[in-house]
Amino acid sequence: MNIELFKKLFEEDCISEDSFERIKNAPRTTLFSLHWEVKTLLYLGVMLLSSGLGILIYKNIDTIGHQVILLIIAAISAGCFFYCFKHKKPFSKELIKSPNSFFDYILLLGCLSFLSFVGYLQFQYTVFGTNYGMATFIPMVALFYIAYEFDHLGILAMGITNLAIWMGVSVTPKQLLLNADFNSQTVIFTYLLLGLLLLLAAYLTVYFNFKKHFRFTYQHFGVHLSFISLLAGYFFYYDSGFAFLFMAALFALAFYIYKDAMKHQSFYFLLLDVIYTYIAISTLVVRGLFAMKDDASITLSFMYFIASAIGIIFLLINLNKKIKAV
Amino acid sequence: MIIYNNIWLANLLIREEAQKARKAETISIEEQKKIEEKHPVGFYSPNIFIRIGLFILTCIIVSFSIGLLILMVSNTNIIDKWGFSFFVGILTYIALEIMVRKSNHFKSGVDDALMWISGGLLLTAFIILQADLSSNFPYSRISFFLCLLALYYALRFIDMLMTAISLFALIATIFFVWKDLFSWGMSTMPFLMMIACSGIYFLSKRSVGKKATLFYTNCLYVVQIVSLLVLYLAGNYYVVQSLSPASEGIYDSAEPATVPFGFFFWAWTILIPFIYLGLGIKNKDVIILRTGLILIAAAAFTFRNYYHLMPIEGVLSIVGIILLGICYMVMKYLKTPKHGFTYEDLEDDNFMDKLKVESLIVSETFSGTQPQGDNTRFGGGDFGGGGASGNF
Structure with missing residues (x-):
């Protein structure tokens, strides 16, 4: 801190002698925070890992390896959720501060791999048949539940986006999925409602x-x-x-x-x-x-x-x- | 040189210090209030949202005023002459001076918009003038003009972005002049750039904290970032190779030209980011540390451009896992602050938190994982910018 400046302020009678003493005795070196660096790296790590896995599935569809990859993704998702449930704080109606940023991003990784898992299941085995509403409804509910359970704003926003997809899909499923051009009138009212x-x-x-x-x-x-x-x-x-x-x-x-x-x-x-x-x-x-x-x-x-x-x-x-x- | 009231600028700095002191709980809120009373600041600088709004609206006003002017003189052939851009640019600049002097706007959005528009118009005027004079496009003269123009704005309005532009233009000027000056200009370019950038870096590093540059501290930080980046790029293998005289005319990347001193440039490409990182940690210098972090990515991309060890998805997954691992270890290590480093966020209410930027970025980049649906409507950044002009 700038001692000269506070000396001047003290002489101008802006601060008391006690405060001035405290400033003079304050530790010279302040802590150096790596918070944002680590956060950015975490974000990058999750982004790279999830997109890498996504491409991996996409390229290996129809080969023998794809079931292994599916298993790996399921394992990652399960592992992430296991970690989060182990470290989570009890649920509360108020804001819960997450234990640390690592927790936040592991939760995010869990959700992302869960989404690709469900999407893959639907694509390869059509688990939900042609019931596209159901295929988007389940991830949405899961996302909202996770967002509330773990108090995670990013996942809440993802849930909202999924809600929009689900609503769009259930109103005009075929047009939206098969042709790119959909009935704008229905879409306008749907999104207005949303x-x-x-x-x-x-x-x-x-x-x-x-x-x-x-x-x-x-x-x-x-x-x-x-x-x-x-x-x-x-x-x-x-x-x-x-x-x-x-x-x-x-x-x-x-x-x-x-x-x-x-x-x-x-x-x-x-x-x-x-x-x-x-x-x-x-x-x-x-x-x-x-x-x-x-x-x-x-x-x-x-x-x-x-x-x-x-x-x-x-x-x-x-x-x-x-x-x-x- | 600075257009703003110097006493108010100094008072702003004093208030900042007082704020820091109060955060550190060395002075009380009453004392902080007292300091603020004794050190008035008369600037009009609203918060970031109002600033964005004022910026957009000022752009609307200026563009429609110019449109009106063009409508009035549309019968004459004056519009594509350099004099027209120059005239309008000067008018905007006068408006800027008046807004800042009379209404005390200080980073309010209005002055930002006027500054960028007038700068752009003056540059346009110069380019038109130069293009009229000779058929060869005079890169060096234009970059030199841009350098001086941006420098003027940066000095007068203490603007960080203008500082960056000015420095980039200066480097470009050196590049173009040196290239044409000697036949061996291009082969010595990396070394010249390294010397120039390290010179600029150390100069700006030494100027921080001096009395003469007190109000330019942030601008000097920008100078440091830019010079560090260009210093690295000057020796980056990919950059050197694409600019080297040997690869002139070769556009086929399958058989890249070899670069003399290739080993030196490879060492530079890989080692410099880590040297930055090390220096940043050793000296606790945020700027060089973050630049180093960014440049590690650049080094990785350069390396991958030449050596394909494995397919892209494998690289992405492995790098992702490594990054997560590093973060985990760093956080574990810094659970209690060590060697003056901490993981805790020291600024509790910064701007990023207020807008919940993190959650928005997450939803923007990750919500596309499902192929279905049309979520182009969910652009979180739709500020309706310029939308008003698209209403016809």
Whole structure:
């Protein structure tokens, strides 16, 4: 620590003599933390190992070795879960700090190898038959269970993604799997439903005080999904009056997110809210301007963007002040 | 030279020290508050989310203003002249100066955006001007101009990225000038680069902590990282081979040209990362330690490019297991802090934790393990950037 500086501060009467003494006697050398280095290496290790194993299965499908590989993967998964269950702390409704980062990543490795195990079983032996809903449902449930049991945010996010896949699959299984082009109308409504569900989940975690810190992850996916599906819906029904219903829903949602962000003092969601609402308003304004079918509409829309962006800047600055004051 | 109020900058540093002292529990919260009262900082620097928002919005404003300007002069042939870019670049720069001086923006997103746009426009103007003058594209002059321009921004606005760009441009300038200066320029290039980069590294290393460079500490760290990286790359076998005069015109990688002093460059490729790592641990220097870690990966890739010992999936799995093993051992070893090293995270509330970045990265990279479904919609990073302009 900078002794000279604190000497000056002491002379300016900012700090007491006791504090100054403590600073002078503080240990010269501070500890050097390798936390982030180790974490990055762990992440890389898990990523490399799981993708290496994935390619290994893929290349050895239909050969004699593949059952051995399958066994190895099952063993890795089982081993990881065994380690985690052995070292886990008792379940609690509150945040549980994991024993260490190694634990986190071993759990992740276990989940990943479990997923490739199930995926492989389905691909090679079609364990679930053509019931694709079931094939995605089981990993999803497992992921959510693991996320709650071990209090792991990364796995929760993976679970949410799997939930989306499961919902998408169960709505339009064949189209999604066989042809890449799916019925956008169904998909829009499915994902809108999913987004709202996630927002509800975010609300409920706080309401029941059950794993409150999971709120951010639910809310993050929920906000993006709902806003994007609402905008997609608007453009899908662009020519019919139905489109404006989507806009109305979007503004209602924006209001809710605004209140929620203010309550939780979240700058991130406030920013998302402002940006998505701005996109929505801008589409409406531009649509209105171009409906005039006038030469001036391009110039006017340019001016609109300049003026509105300046306005939004002031809005953001003010909201920032307001949220801090809450 | 610095555009910002120097007293406020100094006060920022004092506040940082006070924050550290409070974390170490040597001063109380009241004392910290008192220090902050006596050392006011008038900058407008909002948190990272507002900064991103302001950055996007400023980009929208500037691009639409330029669009409006182009609409107004679209009848004349002025747009593709260098003077137009120069004029707009200067206008943006003036706006930047005004925002910083009058509204005290300091890393607020507004100044970032204006800085990048004006820099880009001025560079464009210079490139157009140079392209008009001669048919040969003058790499060395352009990189030298970029070096000076970025250096100016870096010095005036204390910007880390601009520092990095300036240094890269400087190295590129040396490269191009030396290449054309002598017929044997390319064969001595690795050694020249090594000398230049180690010189820059030691210079920046010595300048840290001096009174004159007090506000540039972070920029000097950037200089160190860049010079260390380029120092390694200068002697990396793959880089040397692809740039060597012998391989000119040979694009067939099946029969690579041999490099003189090949042994020296192989030793450099493999050993330097570990030397960095060792120095980093010995001197407790985060910068050289992390650079070393990254470069070990680079050395591994270089090696694999020439010698295929086993198929890629085997390498991935084995390296993964080794990495996990190393981490396990390091964590076990450092359970109680030893030799001044610890595994514990010393900064408890950093930005990464707030955004739960780790969990998002995990879900982004690993959720593709199942082949089914369309999860392109789940881009966690969709900030709607520039989306407003795509609404037509």
